[in-house]
Amino acid sequence: MIDQAWKLLLFLKDFTGRGEDSFYWFDDGQLLETDAQDVVRFSGAVVCHDFWMIRDVLFDKTKTLPNTVIDLDEFRISTSGNPEDRLAREKHDVTAVLEQYGAEQEVCSAYKRMFNKGLPFEPGVASKAAEALAKMYLALLERAKLTGEAERFLTVEVPVYRLLQSAMAVGIMVDRQRLSEMRAEAEHDYFTCLKNYSAKHDMPLETPNRSALEEKLRADGFELDDVSIEYLLEYVPHQRDFGSDTIALQAADTARRVLGSLALSTTIMRPVLDVFGSRTSRIHLRSPSLQNMSKKYRGIIAGREGAELSYVDFDQYEVGIMAALSKDCELMKLYAAGDMYDLFATTHLGLSGNRKAAKQLFLSYAYGMSKKALIDAAVSLGVDRTRAKNAFGLFAQYETWKRSVWADFQANGRVATLLGNHYLRERDGPLTAKEQRSSVSQVVQGTASLIFKRALLDVGKLDDVTIVLPMHDALLFEHTSADTPNKVVTAFENAMTNTLGGGVRGKASVGAFAMG
Structure with missing residues (x-):
């Protein structure tokens, strides 16, 4: 998939909603006008920016979307390792970076105005912008290969993008x-x-x-x-x-x-979607x-x-991932035994009936809260100090793993999950407590995102499933057969088990999406 055929697509949206949207391929240095049907028929990767603006237009005209869509902003942000890029995107559009790829400032400014209907369409400006966009794609692809991000982006992020954009276009x-x-x-x-x-x-x-x-x-x-x-x-x-x-x-x-x-x-x-x-x-x-x-x-x-809504969610998701990554025996036992937070509350903290507090305390520990502050917090909730100290001394292997993540982050200036999704450090010197927490969060939560997206791809292949709404680690879907929810549960569990190399057995279940 890394070397698949691709074409750069430019478009001008008709903000009046009358269907007078314009589409242009940029091919071999030439700007060629096309139509929605031709766009979705292309078998390779459609490379563009701001795809969300034309998603519904393409779907309404053709009842489908291109097989592969690579949004340049998504590509840049998801492979850069810089969390500030996500925040900056809310303030700037793609023209803010085109000068890096050879476009003159005047071209960037004119293209931005033209794209937003502030200027009439000018083929010369569009062609120069397209040249820079094509260079941007090639440069991002090369960077992704060098930083170990290409496989994840192209085999997970891109197909999930298409799957979910299609679901949101249906509505x-x-x-x-x-x-x-x-x-x-x-x-x-x-x-x-x-x-x-x-x-x-x-x-x-x-x-x-x-x-x-x-x-x-x-x-x-x-x-x-x-x-x-x-x-x-x-x-x-x-x-x-x-x-x-x-x-x-x-x-x-x-x-x-x-x-x-x-x-x-x-x-x-038809929500706007950021994969x-x-x-x-x-x-x-x-x-x-x-x-x-x-x-x-x-x-x-x-x-x-004629369809029924069902909702499937992972069980004890973060704990299972932490157990598998760290290979901590105590954590694995608690995860396998049932409701980890309930067990931790009752067996180790003496907080019977207070699952919420036990979950809060454990996750505070897991992501790097200092032992002293943690024990003080437990005591404030009524836990005996010695018992609290013993409870958070149980997970020796997890503690070793957590420190190895910190050491990797400090030594290499970056930390990554399975299949990339790296996070770059912005300073030198010893890690701050916030950096320690962020590095562990990146590995655990980034792995969780990868598992969930792989689960979505597997669920998307099931015959009787129509994806309705992805939640953070759960899925609302339509089906007609009573048997289908169990198949989705199995897909979730297998995605977790397989991604984590069998370190733990994934757990998921059908739950309530809404009250009443």
Whole structure:
């Protein structure tokens, strides 16, 4: 696949929606106008930028998409190893990098305006931009080969991109009656949650922004110099559950915003999709951001007539990956025995019935929280100090593995998962605590993303499955046979087992996608 045939595609979108979109192949130095049918018929790789803008146009005109699509922005970002590239993409388009590939600044500026309909189409400008885009593709391909990213990108990221873009182009069905009900309920729930949150934590009557959270966390004694706000809220125990309450408020705010963005007449959603939506390669949906809605409001999604919706998720996903990568015997035992967090809470921490706290404490440990802070946090939840110390001394091999990841990151200035997906270090010297956590997260979460994407590719081959919505590590799909969900579970489990070389046996199950 690395050396497959390819063509560069330029397009001008008709923002009026009248179907007057224009498509151009750039072939052998020539700009040749074509049409949607010819684009999807091409058997090689269609190389372009901003494919999301024409995805639905191509699908509506042809009822399919090209067999292989390589979006240059996705290619650049997913193989660079620089997490800032993902953030910068939200501020800049592809023309911001074309000067690196020979395009003059004037050409970049004119092409950007032309692409956004600020200037009439000018073949000379388009041809010069296309020359730079073609050079960009070849340079990215060469870099990917040299950095060990080509195989993953071309055999996993690209086919998953096509699979999921096709699913989003088909669209996600909406139950309009439920949408109306959920919109009203989400507004009510948000303001109730906000009122309680404000009173309980002495916060203003609004969803706190980053500066407000920083101020609150510092006032509560947290050090923010070497840790992210997100890490503190999700993984570190708080007095009076400030972290959990903040996450719940943010989720309620997200739900009302997502539901509020949908017209009550909406019958189908076609979200924008980022297959490489985070540093660790998680799949993100936006416009609307359906993945961030809690189960309470997911009932707005409906199945097509004659089909049933089912939802399959990995079980104990992170723990299983950590166990396999580290080969820690204690971790493997807990993973294989059942619900690891329940067992850890009851057997090792003495927190019977408090699975949530046990999960929070274990993941804080697993991603690098200091032993002292960890034990202090456990004690604050009622764990005996000696028992806490013993509990987090169980995983000697995992500790050795974690330190080996840190050493690799410091020595080589980069850390990678299986099949690449590397993360570059931005400074020299000893690793900070934040860098230690980020390196372990990259390996664990990046491996999780790889397994999930391989599972999606396997599920996509099943006859009775129509992919509806990928969640972070789970999948909502349509089917007609009662037997199909078990086949999807098997595909998930096998993808995990095989990717991890049999170090652990993958676990997945059918679960509830929505409440009620």
